[in-house]
Amino acid sequence: MLGRLHEKHRGRGLCRLFALEETLSGKNKVMKNDKTQLLKNRGFTLIELLVAVGLMVVLVSVVVVVFVRSTQAVATANSLVEISQNGRALLNIMGREVASTLPVDSPNTHFVVRSLNSSPSWLNQDPFPVNRSGAQCQVTKPLLDFFGRTTWMDNQQEPARKRNEIARICYRLRKDPQGSPFTPRSSRIILERVILVRKGDGSLQAWASDLYRANPQLQITYTIAYFDRSADGYLQPNPGEKISLTKLPPKIRFDLLVKKTERIESDRQITREFLIPAGTTN
Secondary structure, three states, X not given: OHHHHHHHHHHHHHHHHHHHHHHXXXXXXXXXXXXXXXXXXXXXXXXXXXXXXXXXXXXXXXXXXXXXXXXXXXXXHXXXXXXXXXXXXXXXXXXXXXXXXXXXXXXXXXXXXXXXXXXXXXXXXXXXXXXXXXXXXXXXXXOEEEEEEEEEEEOOOOOOEEEEEEEEEEEEEEEOOOOOOOOOOOOOEEEEEEEEEEOOOOXXXXXXXXXXXXXOOOOEEEEEEEEEOOOOEEEOOOOOOEEEXXXXXXXEEEEEEEOOOOOOOOXXXXXXXXXXXXXXXX
């Protein structure tokens, strides 16, 4: 009897012991799960945030530098294409007109070459009767003034018609006015051609057209030199002066210089010699 009681109490003790062990192991599992959850919910440290911000700044800086350089490269390429295309059209027109120059000994003719200063003097009043629409612009005195045959569109008549005849031809610079304070824009300097024809009543009729429209951010200079036989080389007037030749030169040289800017990495120069057939017989 006593033995049975002893075994019965012993079995109950073991059951309690096993139950205690299961309880303790369950608590340990809960504690481990809590620690794991805490580790998962833990935020970034200050050092980790600083490293992440630093990497982001470096990445954004690289992207910005690449974008800016690619934009500058595209702008430079566009400027060079514009210079080449406009310069080619300008030289073609000048070549045809200069080749048709009349001899200086012809009635009512002359051949005048002028050199402009680095900061040319601008005339607020146009000496030629050119009809313009819009704001008043400023012009320089002609760089080249001569008589020859040319073609232009006469839009002063209705309907407009194409004319091809002998006229007085002048090449000069024109500066368009800047925009208002609310719509600012850079003033654009344009190489302009003015054609003058004397009407039956003796008055002058003038037409103006753009020969070279450059980007306002580009710095461009134009120079014209004439070939002198006695000097066996090209000559040009002093800055701000003009020369009225008594004999027609056999050729002239036109130089268009685009100075180095943020868009252009180095100076760009377009040079062309124009033969004057009437001057080769002098």
